[in-house]
Amino acid sequence: MSFDLQLEKVKQVEGILKETDTDLWLVWVRETSQMADPVLELIYGGSFVWQSALMFPSNGKPLAIVGDFDVDATKATGLFDGVIPYTKSIKDVLIKELNRLGPSKIAINFSRNDVAADGLSHGMYLILKDYLADSDFKSRLISAETVVSKLRGRKTATEIERIKKAVQITESIFEEARRFVKVGMTELEIYNKFHKAVAQHDVGFAWGEDHNPAVDAGPYKQFGHSGPTVNTVKKGHLLHFDFGVKYQDYCSDLQRMFFFGNPEDVPDEVQNAFETVRDAIQAAADWIRPGAVGYEVDTIAREFVKERGYEEYQHALGHQVGRQAHDGGTLLGPRWERYGATPMGVVEVGNVFTLELYVTTEHYGQVSLEEDILITRKSCEFLSRPQKELICIP
């Protein structure tokens, strides 16, 4: 196994710790084959059996304290300058290393806002508090939310290459779908064809394969997370896809709209809806830049569709994409309670976001698109080729 990608990520850590004024980042885990902190695959790539402490100081080299049985595998990654073993209890060696480093702030992985930064279990938190009870460190624990969010969000060159490839493969499969999708097929038949194509391209699914792709035929189906049904595709109807693949652990996430009929048969109602969605996404893409706050970007698109007379979409405009289709961190979303503080996050260079939204027509159901973008130094670039016209299947 190669740990080159993990090394790219670990190299980002020290700078982020300095930037966020964090003395020490402590990744505190156990039995990770059963439940793994989501940052672990980013910075380690293996698993730990016993209680393990991965320590990243802002002014020093990363080190790991791990159980005897995990020592060889941890050393083999080459990610840690020091690998310190223990046999019966980690407590004494953990305290010793903390005393040596003397951090006044210790960031640990809990977060109300971001599941990707919330990998510490409550039981492991209690154990850490127990271990630190007689030391000054017990009152120095802070959330690593910002650290994890920046680390996860700032995609490295390798990560960007993999996401691009995932997007390309997704687009190839949509191209194939232009040919195999026909009037009279059920959602399930179409879904099965996509699964065959995914296997042929030898990639995985960006999210649960029971609703990937989402295939929504006709006007009566609410887009969401339910699987394909026996609804059939009919002439004059729309067909919606939400589809993403996983290429070498990295995801794509795209929505496309097909119409069954010739371009000149597209009803005005549908065409207006399509153009509104397409142009709202473009408006947000034109506006987004490093330093923008998440909810500001959402507002651009949300106001756009409202000004066109549509009801606002009931979700966020965009989420980050990476190892997960929903990769955590800053959200391009409205300030609704269920999104916590994530819409207050800041857009950074190297972030990959979706731009996605729907509007609802009176007679043809929802019209929804989704593109993937990469934040560049002054603006953004599309990783997907944005859908500019309805894909018409005569």
Added chain:
Amino acid sequence: MSFDLQLEKVKQVEGILKETDTDLWLVWVRETSQMADPVLELIYGGSFVWQSALMFPSNGKPLAIVGDFDVDATKATGLFDGVIPYTKSIKDVLIKELNRLGPSKIAINFSRNDVAADGLSHGMYLILKDYLADSDFKSRLISAETVVSKLRGRKTATEIERIKKAVQITESIFEEARRFVKVGMTELEIYNKFHKAVAQHDVGFAWGEDHNPAVDAGPYKQFGHSGPTVNTVKKGHLLHFDFGVKYQDYCSDLQRMFFFGNPEDVPDEVQNAFETVRDAIQAAADWIRPGAVGYEVDTIAREFVKERGYEEYQHALGHQVGRQAHDGGTLLGPRWERYGATPMGVVEVGNVFTLELYVTTEHYGQVSLEEDILITRKSCEFLSRPQKELICIP
């Protein structure tokens, strides 16, 4: 997707809650595709995007509060009598349902001892505390450790059938290995043959495939979690395997010892070690029964090997096996700090345990075996065919 197995498990919950005097079990999760509470696959089998509350009252039917997009999929499982949707925030509906049920104890999934019962993240714990801050429920939260441990540990008929099948397949592959393992092969070559066999049997791996099977040739390799090497198998040497497969989500976990030479060539030192390990496992199997405390069972085997003049093994005698090779709950282990309170747990009918231990010889390295047993009403039955003699490859 069928939810029959989950239904078997959900049916166990009410009895366990009554037994443990727990009014309500609250499984409190979000974005489970990124990090999932380990109990979720046991009682649900799908995933949730937004904050979700699965509520199991001790005197009533299970219900789920989930985000709009998750409603259809949750209903489709048929596991919950009520599925209550929300759009912007779960807080009000959660409090309303708690007020209706009026529990004086609410068990949530955190545990210092058992990773399988520690699926609640610290961030989600803080969110729950925030939501309950103005209610009486905030001081009624307790650990669901015992509930989860009993639920996970008491295997249903379907679970036992699957584990049996996983054990049978593992034993078939060991039978194949008798024929394909030869003097001169490297650990890596043997490991690759096992992987081919696993693919042919169309099963998965019970743990990380980089060290499954563990293949340890000759006297100098410490058994542990490191992968196979270019060490070659030599005449007169031992070969050790630690190997488990996953069949329909359920695991096996077995260790076997091969010797290269004829049975009459086995050195006394090796034969004594082998018999000690084999007989220590049998002694523990003869003694174990429902109601036994974990560490008591470990002591039987541990004292056995010490009385035969060997150093004691540096791990627990047995762990539970189920969806995970290390399935949590009661541990048949010594009362060492790193095992927390798990060796104080009680053995129950329907538990599946490993019995495993090693002794170290002076000239031939370690000798280690592992069997899988099912706890029955008065004793136990072996799910594996215990290894009674060294497997000699002439």
